[in-house]
Amino acid sequence: MITINSFDEYSSFVGKIIGTSDWHLVDQEQINKFAEATLDYQWIHVDKQKAESEGPFKSTIAHGYLLISLIPYLWKQIADVRNVKMEINYGIENFKFGQAVPVNSLIKLQATIKSVNNLKGTVKVIVEAKLFIKDYAKPAYVGDVVFLYHFI
Template sequence: MSTTTTTTLAGLSGLQGAELGTSDWVDVPQERVNRFAEATGDHQWIHVDVERARAESPFGGPIAHGYLTLSLLIPMWSQVLEVTDATMAVNYGLNKVRFPDSVPVGSRVRMTATLTGVTEIPGGVQVTVSAVIEREGGDKPVCIAEPVFRFLA
């Protein structure tokens, strides 16, 4: 079960350096990988050709796209922080992203987020987050990202 931090715009600055929470596990089945390939046009065989991936891939089978893993950050992010007086939140960008390990199809992933930066902006607050996505049973993260979000009043 996810753990969530609930706060206000004014309360965000007091959370700098704090772990905000951990999302629920998210399943990564082949169907999700195939839908992502269709949406993005990335049909590389290590993702969508199950038999070839089992026979030829160094991963032992098909793996999720790195950007699919990154895209799961948003639904997982919504589980770890709630800013009660924000009228909207927008993705402002990413400072950096790395994929230290793969996500074999059939895996489950979850994210833990730590608030690393808080800056007041006109009409709201900008936050920078250290987001670590792990694979169930894995020994290292599958994605480490530094997203930037803006919460507006």
């Protein structure tokens, strides 16, 4: 994990992979809880028998938005941004899903700092987020996450 204390420290990482999170298990319980929270009960996510017999992946798969929603949790394992009054998840851009994540897969996030800009005291950071699945060559997704920071 890296520690970032200021705009200048953040800026020094532009263009660099700054780290990778720990592996995280995406199990059926987490998928089911996400389905309940979002009211997205599509069978490919929650119906084990149908997914195994009729689905293209022969098992249930994680919701794409579940995987995106894990970014803050996984990001905190990569970077400890200190000396901030406030941190805002500002947006996501250019996300593409490249590979389904079967139930009971291990995933990890890799973060690359694409840009850091000081906008009159608000620091806008664009991080390329790439989600890897253990034993798969192709990432589950690649896209940009935009954070806003108000450093002290």
